Amino acid sequence: MDLRAIEVTDGVDAVRAGFTPEFVALDNGQLVGCTALRWWDEADGTRLYLLLGWVEPVFRGRGHGREILAWQENQAREHLAAHPTAGPAMYGGNPRDDDPGIEALLRAAGYEIAFTRIQLTLELDGAPLVDLPAGIELRAASADHHRDVFAANAEVFNDRSLGYVQDTFEEFEREAADDFPDHELWTLAYAGNQLAGWVISAEDEDGVADTPWVGVRPAFRRRGLASALLRVNHAQLLDHGIHTSGIWTLEENPNGSVALYESLGYRRSARQPRYRKPIQGRHKT
Numbered sequence: 001m002d003l004r005a006i007e008v009t010d011g012v013d014a015v016r017a018g019f020t021p022e023f024v025a026l027d028n029g030q031l032v033g034c035t036a037l038r039w040w041d042e043a044d045g046t047r048l049y050l051l052l053g054w055v056e057p058v059f060r061g062r063g064h065g066r067e068i069l070a071w072q073e074n075q076a077r078e079h080l081a082a083h084p085t086a087g088p089a090m091y092g093g094n095p096r097d098d099d100p101g102i103e104a105l106l107r108a109a110g111y112e113i114a115f116t117r118i119q120l121t122l123e124l125d126g127a128p129l130v131d132l133p134a135g136i137e138l139r140a141a142s143a144d145h146h147r148d149v150f151a152a153n154a155e156v157f158n159d160r161s162l163g164y165v166q167d168t169f170e171e172f173e174r175e176a177a178d179d180f181p182d183h184e185l186w187t188l189a190y191a192g193n194q195l196a197g198w199v200i201s202a203e204d205e206d207g208v209a210d211t212p213w214v215g216v217r218p219a220f221r222r223r224g225l226a227s228a229l230l231r232v233n234h235a236q237l238l239d240h241g242i243h244t245s246g247i248w249t250l251e252e253n254p255n256g257s258v259a260l261y262e263s264l265g266y267r268r269s270a271r272q273p274r275y276r277k278p279i280q281g282r283h284k285t
Helices: 064-082 100-108 143-157 169-179 225-239 257-263
Strands: 002-005 023-027 030-041 047-055 089-093 112-123 137-139 186-191 194-205 208-216 244-250 267-278
Touching: 023 064, 030 064, 047 064, 064 089, 064 100, 100 267, 112 257, 143 169, 143 186, 143 194, 143 208, 186 225, 194 225, 208 225, 225 244, 225 257, 244 257, 257 267
Parallel strands: 047 089, 208 244
Antiparallel strands: 002 023, 023 030, 030 047, 089 267, 112 244, 112 267, 137 186, 186 194, 194 208
């Protein structure tokens, strides 16, 4: 089997593959699959090489997946040798829900689950009155609050969340403009001049919301603030004609986020295990 850089004439279906491919795998001139490599440095110092691969269904069961994975790992090792890092370096694999064979492939190659992303959804049918903890007040969100949210996210999630990547403020600004631009779907709670808790939502598709950020600073936890802010956010969503709320979190979250969301009526709707394997024989800076 040969692997080479993708060409326009290869006709790879990126939708079926689930990613934008960079290389194609050929067997006797026939297209059997494709692959791509993504890498980044996470907030805790981990260098992650995410290995993306796909094999045409008619060619599965012939060892092509193992060959592609071995080739990907070699590509990652070469990149790491040219661009070393002081922290741990890992291969990563993200199986899709509809392709359990990838999990079997990764396990056979020595990968283990590092953490699991869980999606929970809730059908909104009402907005109960909410009492905030003493000393906490809501403030209407605007672009002037972006710096506060960015700093609070960094404080709460940096070094504490598996897989967390710390963006720059400029990257956060672009993400806010592209992915959650409607400040009327942001819920911000202040204690004096300090942002104490926040829920950031956006309309993902008609009538469905995605909530990428739910946070409470440590000094304000165990007071019911997170659940109160989520209920307030639900009322904001309903006011905008949004009747379904969706949240992604980590099953291993040490603050019990899954239990919190389930206590509010959210139910699990998707599960995405994240597999990793240490890169052996690497050199540190």
